[in-house]
Amino acid sequence: MHSTPHHPRHRWDGSRTNARPHRSLRLAPEPGTPLLRAGQTGRCRDCGNLIEWYHRPDHRPVPLHPKELPADFVPETNRWSVSAGIAYPAGDGTAWCRVPHAALCPAHPSEPVTEQLAALRRTMATYTRRLIDTGRFTPQRPAPARHHPNRPARPVVQILGIRYLAAHQVEDIHCLARSTSTRARCTQPLADPTCTPGTWRLLPVTVSTSRQLALPGQADMLVYDLMGLPYTEQVRWRSQRCRHHTATRAEMATSDWEPFDPLVHHEHIRTDLPDPAPRSSRATSRCHYT
Structure with missing residues (x-):
């Protein structure tokens, strides 16, 4: 028994048929299109x-x-x-x-x-x-405070002049691409210790429009500023890719960036600078991109 029906090579009048066998629909192992967002x-x-x-x-x-x-x-x-x-x-x-x-x-x-x-x-x-x-699910708990005791759980990150509300701490934001070896989501973080990190700054509270408009009467807010990094490095952060998957378009999850609105996300606004994190010896080396 065949899934594809059999087609005779000649019709009743002796003419040759040009019927092509049906092929089942398959997904490419490395899709080149981004992840579907709908549903x-x-x-x-x-x-x-x-x-x-x-x-x-x-x-x-x-x-x-x-x-x-x-x-x-x-x-x-x-x-x-x-x-x-x-x-x-x-x-x-x-x-x-x-x-x-x-x-x-x-x-x-x-x-x-x-x-x-x-x-x-x-x-x-x-x-x-x-x-x-049954051990199939473990509720996620907040990250232990011993790593970043005074860091916001959902920081505001400024990339390419636009502010986004992150879903996790800066050090816990991971790549969206699929690993070629495990076929699962990449586990590499965006904050590569070999690259120049961003800077925590106190900047005016602004509304995201075509032009950044400062809100009057508002104190400065804490922002993880990436504007001092090269353009290619900011694009890497915005696309949420590690250094090994900068050219990969296939995604395994939705982006952790959410456009920041001070009127909606007012509970995530902080007005004090966090404690400086300890710097490793590898963090002083710069990362170059071509």
Whole structure:
């Protein structure tokens, strides 16, 4: 039995056929296109449940529950809709809607508003406990303070004149590319000790527009400034690649950069400089790029 039907070489009148055998669709081992952003599946770092990553109109990522829920069971403030791969914080008028994962995550202290969402959260909490008991999931805890005692957990990084809110500490941001040896995500950090690091500075609080506008009456904020690095080095940080995968386009995860908005991310604004980290002997050597 063959998956491809058999085609005779000649028709009934004796003419020769030009039928080509069907080929199954395959994915190239090294795709040259970037990672698809619409509906990228993943797991919550706090509870281990499935989530789907989408981008909002302002290009900020948002994790949504993978399944649609009846709109009658969801408050209007938690109704989301997805159109053309973009997530919008409002319902689309249908009887179904999407819900942000933060409203259902068992690791968050807030309780759902409706009984239906509370029941779904209990089901997700049971699944989290099952993952922990079987050893398939370990909740991520904050990085130990012994490495960087006075560093912000989510610093504001300035790259190519634009400020981004990082998802982790600067030393914990890893490459997005896929390792050619293990076929898994690269584990190399962006902060290479052999390259010149950025500088912690206190800069004015600005709004990200076509022109950086300073907010009046605001104290200076802590920023990890990379503007003093070469252009190629800043591009490497912005694309989130280590020195070995600067030319690789294939990505294994979403970017850890989120456009910084002082009105939205005000809880991450710090006004004091961190303690200087100990410098190793290798950190003094410069890294050159061609």
